[in-house]
Amino acid sequence: MTLDPILEPLNEAQRAAVTAPLAPVLVLAGAGSGKTRVLTHRIAWLIQAEGASPHSVLAVTFTNKAAGEMRTRIEHLLGVPPGQLWIGTFHGIAHRLLRRHWREAGLSESFQILDSEDQQRLIKKLLKAQQLDESRWVPREVQWFINSNKDEGRRPKDLKAGNDPVRAQMIRLYGLYEETCERNGVVDFAELLLRSFELLRDQPALLQHYRQRFRHVLVDEFQDTNAIQYAWLRLIAGADGHPYVVGDDDQSVYRWRGARVENLQQFQRDFAGAKLYRLEQNYRSTGTILAAANGLIANNSGRLGKTLWTSGERGEPVRLYAAFNERDEAEFVTQRIRDHVARGGMRRDIAILYRSNAQSRVFEEAFLSARIPYRVYGGLRFFERAEIKDALAYLRLLVNRRDDASFERIVNLPTRGIGAKSLDTLREAAKTAGGSLWEAAGLCLGAGLGAKASAALQGFIGLIERLAAEVAGLALHEQVDRMLAVTGLIEFHRREKADRGEARVENLEELVSAARGFSADGANADLPPLEAFLAHAALESGEGQADAWEDCVQMMTLHTAKGLEFPIVFLSGMEDGLFPHQRSITDLEGLEEERRLCYVGMTRAMKQLYLTYAEQRRLHGIDSYSQPSRFIKETPEELLEEIRPRLQVMRPVAAGRFAHERAFARPGGAYAPSFAAGRLRGESEVPGFRLGARVRHGKFGEGVILSLEGSGPQARVQVNFERQGTKWLVMQYANLEPL
DNA sequence: ATGATGATATTTTTT
DNA sequence: ATATCATCAT
Numbered sequence: 020m021t022l023d024p025i026l027e028p029l030n031e032a033q034r035a036a037v038t039a040p041l042a043p044v045l046v047l048a049g050a051g052s053g054k055t056r057v058l059t060h061r062i063a064w065l066i067q068a069e070g071a072s073p074h075s076v077l078a079v080t081f082t083n084k085a086a087g088e089m090r091t092r093i094e095h096l097l098g099v100p101p102g103q104l105w106i107g108t109f110h111g112i113a114h115r116l117l118r119r120h121w122r123e124a125g126l127s128e129s130f131q132i133l134d135s136e137d138q139q140r141l142i143k144k145l146l147k148a149q150q151l152d153e154s155r156w157v158p159r160e161v162q163w164f165i166n167s168n169k170d171e172g173r174r175p176k177d178l179k180a181g182n183d184p185v186r187a188q189m190i191r192l193y194g195l196y197e198e199t200c201e202r203n204g205v206v207d208f209a210e211l212l213l214r215s216f217e218l219l220r221d222q223p224a225l226l227q228h229y230r231q232r233f234r235h236v237l238v239d240e241f242q243d244t245n246a247i248q249y250a251w252l253r254l255i256a257g258a259d260g261h262p263y264v265v266g267d268d269d270q271s272v273y274r275w276r277g278a279r280v281e282n283l284q285q286f287q288r289d290f291a292g293a294k295l296y297r298l299e300q301n302y303r304s305t306g307t308i309l310a311a312a313n314g315l316i317a318n319n320s321g322r323l324g325k326t327l328w329t330s331g332e333r334g335e336p337v338r339l340y341a342a343f344n345e346r347d348e349a350e351f352v353t354q355r356i357r358d359h360v361a362r363g364g365m366r367r368d369i370a371i372l373y374r375s376n377a378q379s380r381v382f383e384e385a386f387l388s389a390r391i392p393y394r395v396y397g398g399l400r401f402f403e404r405a406e407i408k409d410a411l412a413y414l415r416l417l418v419n420r421r422d423d424a425s426f427e428r429i430v431n432l433p434t435r436g437i438g439a440k441s442l443d444t445l446r447e448a449a450k451t452a453g454g455s456l457w458e459a460a461g462l463c464l465g466a467g468l469g470a471k472a473s474a475a476l477q478g479f480i481g482l483i484e485r486l487a488a489e490v491a492g493l494a495l496h497e498q499v500d501r502m503l504a505v506t507g508l509i510e511f512h513r514r515e516k517a518d519r520g521e522a523r524v525e526n527l528e529e530l531v532s533a534a535r536g537f538s539a540d541g542a543n544a545d546l547p548p549l550e551a552f553l554a555h556a557a558l559e560s561g562e563g564q565a566d567a568w569e570d571c572v573q574m575m576t577l578h579t580a581k582g583l584e585f586p587i588v589f590l591s592g593m594e595d596g597l598f599p600h601q602r603s604i605t606d607l608e609g610l611e612e613e614r615r616l617c618y619v620g621m622t623r624a625m626k627q628l629y630l631t632y633a634e635q636r637r638l639h640g641i642d643s644y645s646q647p648s649r650f651i652k653e654t655p656e657e658l659l660e661e662i663r664p665r666l667q668v669m670r671p672v673a674a675g676r677f678a679h680e681r682a683f684a685r686p687g688g689a690y691a692p693s694f695a696a697g698r699l700r701g702e703s704e705v706p707g708f709r710l711g712a713r714v715r716h717g718k719f720g721e722g723v724i725l726s727l728e729g730s731g732p733q734a735r736v737q738v739n740f741e742r743q744g745t746k747w748l749v750m751q752y753a754n755l756e757p758l
Numbered sequence: 759a760t761g762a763t764g765a766t767a768t769t770t771t772t773t
Numbered sequence: 774a775t776a777t778c779a780t781c782a783t
Contacts, residue, residue: 081772082772083773108773109773110773111773113773132773153779207773211773212773272770273771273772374770375768375770376770377768380774434759557773558773560773576771578769578770578771579770579771598769602769603769612770637774638768638774639767639774640774640775
């Protein structure tokens with residue numbers, strides 16, 4: 020057997036990493052250095068050169084997309100589908116283990132998976148039942164408390180409140196939440212991981228079995244692992260195992276959701292003799308783009324260290340555009356897209372990247388009026404749509420009557436006269452009986468409920484029972500189809516307001532198609548089709564839904580862009596406060612993560628990279644000025660080329676060659692807008708005070724007016740004071756003196 | 759049960 | 774500016 024197809028396409032560093040001896044291995048793979056290639060070729064090499072059985076390989080990723088891509092590429096390399104090879108997401112693999120060993124894991128056989136929305140609903144219910152004020156006990160925060168503790172491997176019993184009553188309450192809620200999940204037979208995402216960790220930890224025989232089986236464990240995007248994922252890896256690999264992990268500390272951008280870059284260093288400590296390989300040759304970007312990215316990321320501290328290089332050409336300079344405002348910014352991008360398309364370029368080669376989703380709107384408006392097709396990534400996915408989740412709730416109730424969350428979701432949808440007070444009675448009965456709502460419903464039928472409510476509830480129970488009977492034995496898609504018809508969901512949405520309702524009916528029909536096309540993959544193969552489908556719906560939110568492959572400009576957040584590449588990239592909104600984001604600017608860790616995000620953004624570009632910012636931006640309805648992003652200043656100047664606005668209205672304020680230099684040159688961070696304030700729309704009419712005007716305040720000293728809101732004495736001004744920073748003041752009380 | 763009203767927040771996202 | 778959400782009135 021020849022190894023040529025496996026080793027021949029690799030460069031030296033890649034080949035070294037792929038053929039590394041069977042010891043713990045850490046591959047530091049820079050952006051565009053062939054990370055996935057190394058991972059897939061390593062697996063092929065293990066099988067073909069080391070004689071490893073596919074049965075002994077476990078490859079873990081973070082997203083379904085990455086897992087799918089890896090599977091395809093391995094198939095391609097080996098020429099056969101490696102059936103017994105386990106490739107999946109952390110959650111997918113954990114789920115697979117829990118399904119196999121539900122009894123040992125202390126779960127019910129038909130346990131269902133809660134997505135984060137389900138989880139939040141459940142928490143809200145819990146808070147209400149506890150009669151806690153939602154403004155004091157914010158569901159989101161409770162959810163965060165529970166999830167981050169699970170992510171760190173902590174159960175309620177592991178937590179100490181100390182003298183903190185708030186914390187004590189949180190711990191109590193965490194415990195109550197766990198009990199509720201237990202009763203309802205549901206498991207949230209974090210629970211999948213923690214539970215499967217505990218399963219292996221507490222069942223030595225099982226652990227032994229899987230350790231022996233999975234001699235080769237590989238992890239993708241290792242810098243994104245959280246504590247429990249890493250603990251799980253250590254457990255399954257064993258102290259003297261040889262896990263193979265690939266990651267890039269410079270692309271760690273998920274600290275805020277529990278990822279621990281430190282795991283990279285920790286890995287080297289925990290696995291003695293771990294070999295480190297660096298992949299630094301980049302096959303994606305021009306030399307200039309790489310130099311810009313390298314220059315930027317060099318500002319971070321505590322890096323493992325890595326410098327990307329290319330044998331390709333230097334390419335064009337990084338272009339910088341200083342827009343007047345966000346509409347001008349969008350106009351500029353629009354014009355560049357037009358030029359590109361006019362020269363025969365494809366729209367799909369262009370990506371607009373931004374820090375936060377709200378920024379897409381202005382671009383969308385501009386593209387709409389310029390008739391440029393675009394596609395916005397992110398937002399609601401198929402299985403997250405309300406009407407789909409309603410339908411799934413019915414299906415889940417068929418599978419597991421104890422699923423209270425699903426019960427509550429659809430008991431009165433379409434409306435069948437089971438209102439809030441009937442539900443209260445049910446909840447009360449369920450609580451005293453210590454059972455599910457479904458059981459309580461049976462008890463309440465005669466006693467506790469009025470005749471009318473009883474009849475309605477009887478109708479619902481009958482509906483579910485009839486449906487269950489009717490649907491048993493049907494093909495999956497027919498089950499879904501019958502459910503939609505019998506429950507009246509389709510009819511319900513047909514009668515909605517035309518536009519909304521129509522889309523929902525279409526989505527429900529799409530759900531039937533999804534069911535028709537569904538075949539359980541390895542992980543779910545042993546489950547009944549409906550249960551496999553439900554697990555699939557929960558774990559795969561449905562990104563890969565077939566979309567018309569029209570030639571579109573691609574729009575997405577920087578986070579979403581990670582792992583992708585585009586010939587032309589626009590990094591928009593390069594302003595301090597927006598990017599880096601205001602909320603990350605204060606602490607070093609946060610700022611460095613933003614910088615990595617910028618690094619990720621820059622390294623998405625293959626040929627051309629544009630940085631754009633707006634001097635004035637309307638955000639949340641108010642206009643404000645901001646400084647150009649510090650990341651612009653951190654990019655080596657000789658790589659940048661500023662594009663002058665079409666209208667030469669810039670007033671030379673300082674001698675700087677670039678607009679942003681001018682801005683930085685001003686003391687106190689304040690600067691005068693370099694254009695006539697009168698040109699601006701929406702300027703407030705406060706006599707004597709204009710945007711950019713200098714003012715003096717009795718207490719705060721001198722500053723520059725950044726924005727004006729309203730008029731008359733109630734008007735408010737935002738002033739950037741040289742000593743005190745930016746403040747909002749009410750004209751009536753501020754006693755500002757124009758200078 | 760549906761729609762109007764007002765309060766509130768508003769970084770990033772996968773599973 | 775705008776979206777979401779709870780509350781209240783119809």
